Amino acid sequence: MTGPAIDMQQVGLTLGQTRILYDIDLHVAPGSVHALIGPNGAGKSSLIKTLMGQMPHQGTLTLTWPAEPGVIGYVPQALEFDRTLPMTVNDFMGVLTQRRPAFFGLSSRNTRAIDEALMRVGMQHKRKRRMGALSGGERQRIMLAQALIPAPSLLVLDEPMAALDEAGVAVFEELLAYWRRNHVTVLWVEHDLDAVRRLADRVTGLNHRVVCDGEPARVLSTEQLLTLFSAHPGMNTQATAPVVSGQTRVAA
Template sequence: MTSKATIPGDAQSPVGASLLAKASSQAISSLNDTAQSRADSRLQVSGPTLDFADISLTLGRTTILDHVTFQVRPGSVHALVGPNGGGKSSLIKTLLGQMPHQGRLSLQWPGEPGTIGYVPQALEFDRGLPMTVDDFMAAMCQRRPAFLGLSKHYAKAIGDALERVGMQDKRKRRMGALSGGERQRVLLAQGLIPAPQLLVLDEPMSALDEAGIRVFERLLDDWRAAGITVLWIEHDLEAVGRLADHVTGLNRRVLFDATPRQALTPDRLLSLFSTHPRSAA
């Protein structure tokens, strides 16, 4: 039995609204030939199919998204690449229910609708606040006020998530004292609670150091093995070539949608990063 949810262009989805509530509470070239075969070899898929159908967005006289159409396969790691200002983050905001748009966006779940996790690009907060890693995780992941500490219900899940990103030993450190890469790891940890079936990542590698990148790559392998659908905005094309199952190039409109080997060619990348998008390849 499958379940389908459609996000119309003139309405905010309940799923998107719940993600927005979570996000706003923050105050805050080696290509892998076996990527597609890895995706096809999974026996169980928990994540949904995403269908972006003719999505358009205009702000004032500026066209942000121009009839964007592509599909994210269930249980795949799907990368979204393109220049700054090309509409990647705006497209994510349509999924999160933050942007009015034209067109149709639907999620087809393999069973009952699951959980959507979101990891933003950066964490904005007052670094002078005496907020520890535990405090931040409590504020993000539980209903109980953070000043009361971790609830027993979430304590194990938060500990496990911090262990997965290598931040277990820094739980009592102030968030403002962490490096940019360490804060990014904490952001990755909060995206794991509750365990998602669809995970939306907005440039998660942007502030990571080498150790953090290894953590992220291990997480990607875990998500793929668990059949989680991952929609991943990324500027590091070498990493996309190694780690993604599928790549969509977006510069206001879709310029290519293919496997990494087919997508990340010099001609297609030149077209993608040109000031004025050319015809779709």
């Protein structure tokens, strides 16, 4: 099933006395790979947490599904957990993909799905390895694997390439091609501009407000990047409008 369109209109976010996002207008086309770029602390992670319903916001955020609402997958920047826990990769995947406690074992259906997901990210040989013993890149591959179960229609990726080695990057690029073929809508926060140039359908430059938006060749020009990475939140790079009460809409 084709993923949803995402539309944000005048979305703002304020935490305490700090304004994080200013009047964001953003459209993500259904079934596209849409990258978010910008300097550290520019509000990129805050924007996707707002999309995931984890932060209050002003303005309107709408997901428009082509039919029934589908599965939303999420891969965070990093996995935070107690590394002394005796939790294997199998246990971790079971916790995330089934309702019954992992210590009851995996159902045959889940075992097959986990096998396929781990094989796709090249980690099937480490399913009995303790999670705390994995490298950062290996843990990131496991996070990509969990995003495959169940198959998402909308996938939100927060810097998924940050800890990956060269082999892991190749795995990620194969997954991105797979999601594109299956018309999954992908909203992807990324710092690797070369990867964005090669792999994204559209790019939005964010520095607390939308600074630039368009095809990668245009947004990733030297002039646009200089503007993006030197922009100040107070710059009037986008038209402002009165703040309205926050709404999140899901439409079919």
